Amino acid sequence: MANNARIRVGVVGYGVIGKRVAGAVACQEDMELTGIADVLTDWRMRAAARTGFRLYGATPDHAEAMQRVGLPVEGDQEALLGRLDVVVDCTPKHVAVKNVEAYRRRGVKFILQGGEKHETTGHSFVAEANYATAIDRDATRVVSCNTSSAVRTLSALKRAGLLRRARGTLLRRATDPWESHLGGIMNTLVPEAEIPSHQGPDAQTVDPELDVVTVAIKVPETIGHVHSWAVQLTRSASREEVLDAFRTSSRIAFVEARDGLPAPNTIKELTADLGRPHGNLYEVALWSDTLKVLGDELFYLYMVDNQAIVIPETVDAIRALTGRELEARASIARTDAALGITGTLV
Structure with missing residues (x-):
């Protein structure tokens, strides 16, 4: 691939994550969305075709099925x-x-999503934490939405020399919004069966030095996740020092309850008003007005958009695997500019 040629990217699996990855790739000036492959023949493929994406069946039989219903396969x-x-493989888990x-077999570099095991690629990715280790690899795995958010915030504290250990409680949405008519939980909460929940060990696949333990509880809502973190700092610090540490990440955006943004539903309404595709919240939306520092103890809360937070990470992973951009900050800046990520929401 010539250095001035656009990176040819395909997306396999055009679901919640796949369609967002496809849209993000299509707006990168150094990338070309060559096509999407799936097993579907329903409204999702028709919408993709109307967008101008090139369609491929997952198998010859699926391609024939697409052709039979009039899709331009x-x-x-x-x-x-x-x-x-x-x-970029965005197919369902497993x-x-x-x-x-x-x-x-085809010698194509590939990116998996967080539902797959770390061992499948031997590398897990969050751009601000370990971009350099992915350069020119054959494959990587972009970690899950919750793990991505944890690594982003904890890495910001680590870069500032403030992080000793972290303990997080995750309130997890029950299902994706578009599937809420199919299942989920009602009138109850479901704690994850083991402590730590999988997000803590998963974060350590990105940065083995993190001292992190997580507890997860599934809750009856679909808009997003909420995290509550208790962090022991390396020393006593001021509230402003902590906020400055978080400001070093363009993908952590402060919101305030007193500004009319007290909950995930209001934040998602804001991103829709901003004209984001699908109302995507690519950033960790951290409630700065609730953040508290007591000596060497830090407490903070934030929202995670489970459908969108991994999208910029995936775009950066494409550049890292191809060696097209060797500096993490340069890739992050290009991705952020294309997606409208500015470090602030309001």
Whole structure:
């Protein structure tokens, strides 16, 4: 791939994450969305076709099924892989691992999402924490929404020399909003069966030095997750020192309850008003007016958009794997500019 050529990217799996990755890739000036592959023939593929995305069936049979319902299909997944530099697999949990053999056989670099195991790629990715370690690799895994948020905030504290250890409680949405008619929980809370919940050990796949323990509780709502963190700092610090540490990340945005943003639903309404595609909240939305520092103890809360936070990370992972951009900050700046991430929401 010539240095001035656009990176040819394909997306396999056009669901909640896949369609957002596709849209984000399509607006990067150094990337080309070569096509999307899926098993579907419903409204999602019709919407993708109207957007101008090139469609491929996951298999020859799926391609034929698309053709039968009038979708402008261009071939199957094998044909798509032959035209790519990087494939982003956004298929449902445990499906992606079955595709890995094909990616390796075709010599296509690939990115998996957080539902797959770290061992499948041998590398897990958050741009602000370990971009350099992904450069020129064959594959990486963008960690889950909750893990991404934890690594972002804890890495900001670590860069400032303030982080000793962290303990987090995660209130997890029950299901994705568009699937809430199919299932979920009502009138109850469901604690995750083990402590630590998987997000803490997952964060350590990105940064093994993190001293982090998480507890997760599933709650009956779908808009997003809320995290509550208790952090022991390396020393007594002022509230402003902590806020300055968080300000070093463009992907942590402060919000205030007293500004009319006391809950996830109001924050999502704000992102929709800002004209974000799908109302995407790419940032960690951290309530700065509730943040409290007591000597060497820090307490803070934030919201995570489970559908959007991993999108900028995935775009940066594409640049890292291809070696197109060697500096994390340069890639982050390009991705942020294309997606309208400025470090602030209001």
